[in-house]
Amino acid sequence: MSLDAIHLTPPTIHNNAELIDWLRELRIDEVECLVPDINGVMRGKIVPRGEFIESLDGDGLRLPEHALIQGVTGDSDSHSKVAAGVDLDIYMVPDPATVRIVPWYEVPTAQIICDAFNKQRELVPFAPRSVLKRILANYSERNWKPVVAPELEFYLVEKNTDPDLPLNVPTGLSGRKEAGRQAYGIEASNEYDPVVNLIYDYCDACGINIGTVAHEAGPAQLEINFKHGDPLAIADQVFMFKRVVRKAAQKYDMYATFMAQPHESEPGSAMHIHQSIVDKQRGINIFANDSGDDTELLMHYIAGLQHYVEHATALFCPNVNSFRRMRLESDAPINLHWGRDNRTCGLRVPDSSRHARRVENRIGGADSNPYIAFAATLACGLIGLTEQRQPGPMTTGDAHELAFTLPRHLTEALSKLDACLPLRSMLSDRFVDAFIEVKNLEMNTYNRVVSSWERNYLLLSI
Numbered sequence: 001m002s003l004d005a006i007h008l009t010p011p012t013i014h015n016n017a018e019l020i021d022w023l024r025e026l027r028i029d030e031v032e033c034l035v036p037d038i039n040g041v042m043r044g045k046i047v048p049r050g051e052f053i054e055s056l057d058g059d060g061l062r063l064p065e066h067a068l069i070q071g072v073t074g075d076s077d078s079h080s081k082v083a084a085g086v087d088l089d090i091y092m093v094p095d096p097a098t099v100r101i102v103p104w105y106e107v108p109t110a111q112i113i114c115d116a117f118n119k120q121r122e123l124v125p126f127a128p129r130s131v132l133k134r135i136l137a138n139y140s141e142r143n144w145k146p147v148v149a150p151e152l153e154f155y156l157v158e159k160n161t162d163p164d165l166p167l168n169v170p171t172g173l174s175g176r177k178e179a180g181r182q183a184y185g186i187e188a189s190n191e192y193d194p195v196v197n198l199i200y201d202y203c204d205a206c207g208i209n210i211g212t213v214a215h216e217a218g219p220a221q222l223e224i225n226f227k228h229g230d231p232l233a234i235a236d237q238v239f240m241f242k243r244v245v246r247k248a249a250q251k252y253d254m255y256a257t258f259m260a261q262p263h264e265s266e267p268g269s270a271m272h273i274h275q276s277i278v279d280k281q282r283g284i285n286i287f288a289n290d291s292g293d294d295t296e297l298l299m300h301y302i303a304g305l306q307h308y309v310e311h312a313t314a315l316f317c318p319n320v321n322s323f324r325r326m327r328l329e330s331d332a333p334i335n336l337h338w339g340r341d342n343r344t345c346g347l348r349v350p351d352s353s354r355h356a357r358r359v360e361n362r363i364g365g366a367d368s369n370p371y372i373a374f375a376a377t378l379a380c381g382l383i384g385l386t387e388q389r390q391p392g393p394m395t396t397g398d399a400h401e402l403a404f405t406l407p408r409h410l411t412e413a414l415s416k417l418d419a420c421l422p423l424r425s426m427l428s429d430r431f432v433d434a435f436i437e438v439k440n441l442e443m444n445t446y447n448r449v450v451s452s453w454e455r456n457y458l459l460l461s462i
Helices: 016-025 049-055 065-069 128-141 186-190 193-206 231-251 296-308 320-324 370-387 410-419 421-427 429-446 452-458
Strands: 030-036 042-048 061-064 089-094 109-117 144-158 210-215 221-226 254-257 271-279 338-340 347-349 359-361
Touching (some): 016 049, 065 429, 144 231, 144 370, 231 254, 296 338, 296 347, 296 359, 410 429
Parallel strands (some): 030 109
Antiparallel strands (some): 144 271, 210 221
C-alpha cells in the first residue's frame, strides 16, 4: 500500500459510527488497539476489523491490569500492591479521534489509541492517559486550557545487535560517518534526508503535526519540534511519533533511539516542553496582560515548577540512563533556576509576544513518557498557581555555575516523589505508587548487571 494510494489521514472522527464508516471505506483488515504503559511502551491487541467493530458495542477489549505496570524488561512485580495480587481485567475503550492508518504495512491496517477502564466504567488511575486527563480536568474546573509544544531529540545509530558494544554513528549520504559537533548544521542534517523525509511522510499519514527539524550537537542527533496544541492530542502524537521514527530509520538500515544518553561522551537527548494556559472564556493567554507584560499568574506558575519539579524529576527522567544526561559538563539543566531566553536554566521564558508567552521546562529526557511528563509539568505549575507561590529571582548568568540541586540518580528521585503529598494528591496516590513500584522493579533488575566499568577497574585492582 503506497502512501498516496488511499486517503491516509482521516477527517476528525467524533464517534464510533463515523469510525466504522472510515474503517469500511478504506477496507481496513486489522486494527492495532494501543494503550501506553507506565514507560510509554505500546501495549494492546491486534484485532480483525469485524471483531473490532463488534467490540465497540460492548465493554471493549480486555487486558490484564499488569499490562500497564510492566517494567521495560517486561517483568511485573509478583507482589504488586497496586494490582493487589488479583490482576483484574481492564477494558480498552478506543478513542475514535485517534484512529490513523499504519503507513508502513502492505495490508491496510489502522491504529487507534485506547483509554483503560475498570469494570466500574472508571478510568484506571495508573494508566498514563488517565493521569493526563485527570490533570486537564483540574484545569478545566478553573476554566483554563493548557497548551503545550514539545521539542524532541533523538539519535540515528548503526544497527546494534550486541548490547555489550557501544553504539556507532551511521553512514550518511556522503558515504562517511559524521565527525565532530555539527549543531544546527544544514549539510549535516542533509546527510540523513531520506530518513527525515520518510519521517515527515509517515507523520503526515498519521496526523502528527511536526514542524522544523534541526541537527543537534551530537553526531546524527536530530531534533523535531511539534506544533503547539491540546496536551492530550500532542501526547498521543508523541506516543505515535517515536514508533514512526524507529520504523523510518529501520527502512534505511539504521536504528533511532530516544535513550536520554545513548553515547558515553556525546550530548544527551531531551524533550523540552513549552507550556502556556488559555482562559477558555476570554480566549487569552493568562501569562501576559494586554500590555504584553508578565502576569502574576505566570510568576505563580514558574514558582510551582521551581518548587515541585525537583520532587517530580523521576517522572521527567524515568530511567537509570536518564541521569547520565544531567552532568556538569553537559548542556542539560542541573537546577531549577529560571531566566528569560536563558538556555542554561532548567526553566526558560522565551522572548515572545503576549499571545505566545510561555514557560519551557528543559528538565525532561527524550525517554520520558509524554503523557506522564505533560501531566507532571502541568501539575507542578497548577500547584504553584493554587498555592500562589513566588519564584526565586530571575537568573541572568550561567545557571550551570550555580549549585546542582536536581536528584543525581533514580533512587533519590523516587524517594522525593514518594514523599511529596501535593503531587500525590494531584496525580493520585495509586498512580504514584504504581510508578514507584515499576521503577523499583527495574532498579532491582539493573542492580544485578555487572558492567564493563566494574570489570575494567575492579577486576584486578581491589
